[in-house]
Amino acid sequence: MAIGSTLSVGLVGLKPFLIQIQAFVSQGLPFFSIIGLPDASLAEARERVKAACSAAGFHWPQTRVTVNMSPASLPKHGATHDLAIAASVLAASRAIPSKCLDQTVVVGEVNLDGSVLPVHGILPVLLHARQHGIRMAIVPRANADEAELVPDIDVFYVSHVGELIVLLGGNAVVPDTDVPISATPPPTAAPALDQDVGDMAEVVQQQEAKWALQIAAAGGHHLLMVGPPGTGKTMLASRMPSIMCPLNEEEQFEVASIRSIVGTLQSFGISDVPPFQAPHHTASVASIVGGGAGLAAPGAVTMAHRGVLFLDEAPEFGPRVLQTLREPLESGTVAVSRSRGTTVFPARFQLIMAANPCPCGYGYGSGERCTCRERDRIRYFSRLSGPILDRIDIQVAVLPTGRIDAGSTGSASNMSSKQMRHQVIAARQRARERLKDEGWTCNAQASGSWLHQHTPARTLAIVNRALDAHVMSLRGADRALRLAWTIADLDGVSEPSAEHMHAAIALRTKVT
Structure with missing residues (x-):
């Protein structure tokens, strides 16, 4: 034998x-x-x-x-x-x-x-x-x-x-080659953070939207931008990785392993830049959550793990595609069942969606340029269902800017991505220190019970008044509390005040 x-x-x-x-x-x-x-x-x-x-x-x-x-x-x-x-x-x-x-x-x-x-x-x-x-x-x-x-x-x-x-010590026919079997080539260089993505300073004005993105990056919150075409929604979203915390070593290997499996690692190497995925609105369910015959392959939600999943023209995505996002948004994983078994993929990403206010895109302000019928406007935005919108922490309007001023890109009020990232890192560190005993790393992971116990009573009273007025659901109230803690971290204070709470509620109810 x-x-x-x-x-x-x-x-x-x-x-x-x-x-x-x-x-x-x-x-x-x-x-x-x-x-x-x-x-x-x-x-x-x-x-x-x-x-x-x-x-x-x-x-x-x-x-x-x-x-x-x-x-x-x-x-x-x-x-x-x-x-x-x-x-x-x-x-x-x-x-x-x-x-x-x-x-x-x-x-x-x-x-x-x-x-x-x-x-x-x-x-x-x-x-x-x-x-x-x-x-x-x-x-x-x-x-x-x-x-x-x-x-x-x-x-x-x-x-x-x-x-x-x-x-291995045997005798064989070997093709002619000048490369030794044990050759060790140099490793692939990781791209630098500042060279891999654009800079927020390149976006003219839109300070409120940038502030909302900074809050999202600091607390790990999901975000929806609504506004007419050409106001910079896509430009803002594509620069989100430039203000996020760099990935730590463990996260870098997680992201690199996913890229290795899908065959894209050679283009990235081991990088501390959070991944950015922007599937087209015609994408299928399988391409978003994963699929294929036999055992499932990773989809866009997995390739966006530890980074950003950007859905541009979000209402144009199929209803089934949008509904499949509900599970990974809550659990951070996605389970895909196929004939040969169920495969569980990691999917802990930040969701950023962009949408027009109506099919023609001009249903904002006085609406004088809008050519849509009322029922078409309602039908268009209602494609983003209540359960999906309830999971979006921040909803911000991105409206047309006034005028372009000479030198506005380099103005003091127009912070660069590097400056914004330093503030995000500091805020994330405050949250990590506060939540370390619970095993959480950002405010978006904090449980409702922790929030109810540690939020000051005066701040919590503002949320209760919003609940009594049916402005938000209980889940929405918890998300508003998480936002208030993140805004407090960016301000460098130990707990959220009434002003922070009002700002958080406004960020959740502005466009819907």
């Missing part, structure tokens, strides 16, 4: 798990099978691996070859495990030493000519391997930039199955 064994890492959504791959070469008629709940693309690895090993000069055993992927209860998918399957068969056939792959993770897709192709998800794979004490990995050379982002693990790079065999 000959058994070869190696390790790989599988992914169910964003959750990695170790896979032990064992190859068993036994007597019998020539047959190659893969067991352990593989999907169709993984079952097709039989032909890819056979051809790739033959291209490297390995004589495939003319007997029965069985490859088991354990744990058998978890689904495995994709071509990520091709190289590990090839390595286990090579070890079982004594083409390489059988013990050379102990405590080694092997990932990569193989082609029929033996070349090793890059795969998605290298970053979370190596992070999970390191977490489990594994200190050696073999990955495709094309994934080297991404693999170098993970410290404290020895990574070897191969571009052909023959290189894998030579690396």
Whole structure:
């Protein structure tokens, strides 16, 4: 009996798990099978691996070859495990030493000519391997930039199955190359925060909207901007990451792991810039929350994790798309069920929506330029349902500015993103210190019971009067309290005053 064994890492959504791959070469008629709940693309690895090993000069055993992927209860998918399957068969056939792959993770897709192709998800794979004490990995050379982002693990790079065999002590046919197998390329540089996004100082006037965005960034609040076309709503939203707190190391790896899985990490590297996603209003439910056949793939809400999800022309989005946002807005996760199981993705983002006041966009002020019928205006804005609007902490009107003054961009009243970000960081730090015993990091996470207990009685009385007047719901009252605490943090005071509470209520009830 000959058994070869190696390790790989599988992914169910964003959750990695170790896979032990064992190859068993036994007597019998020539047959190659893969067991352990593989999907169709993984079952097709039989032909890819056979051809790739033959291209490297390995004589495939003319007997029965069985490859088991354990744990058998978890689904495995994709071509990520091709190289590990090839390595286990090579070890079982004594083409390489059988013990050379102990405590080694092997990932990569193989082609029929033996070349090793890059795969998605290298970053979370190596992070999970390191977490489990594994200190050696073999990955495709094309994934080297991404693999170098993970410290404290020895990574070897191969571009052909023959290189894998030579690396592990066997003899093989290797294509001519001047690149050593253990080459270590420089890591991808992370983009600087100030170079990656625009500056708030570039937005002319709109001081009230900028103040609302700063409050949203400081407290982690969701925001809706309503105004006619051309007033700067999209420009303001796109600069939101420039005033948000930079991501800490743990958050950076979370975001980078998501980008690794969807194949966009090479464009970003490990960056402290919060992500920004702006799907088109024709986007489907699956593209927003995640979907696909078999096991679901991440959607826009997951790619916006730890950052901003911006819905421009929000009333133009489909009603089902908007309703699917209710769960992630509350829980910070999204569960997508498909035929092969349920996948849970992280989705802790800040939602920013922009909308026109009516279909033509000019139903503001006196409304003299508006060409819409009254029922069309009501129908248009009612697409943003009450339950969705109730989850939006801040609602602000973005109206046309007066005149453009020479040098207004650099005026003292027009703060830059850097100045606004310093104030946001200071406010977030005050909230973090106050809420650390509860395990929260910003005011948006504070529970209703905590808010009711710690808000001064005079400030709480203002909320009760608003509730008695049916200005807001109980959930809306809690969100107004969170806003008041954030405004107090930006002002550098220990608790919200009546003025802070009035400002918070105004921010929630201005445009609806």
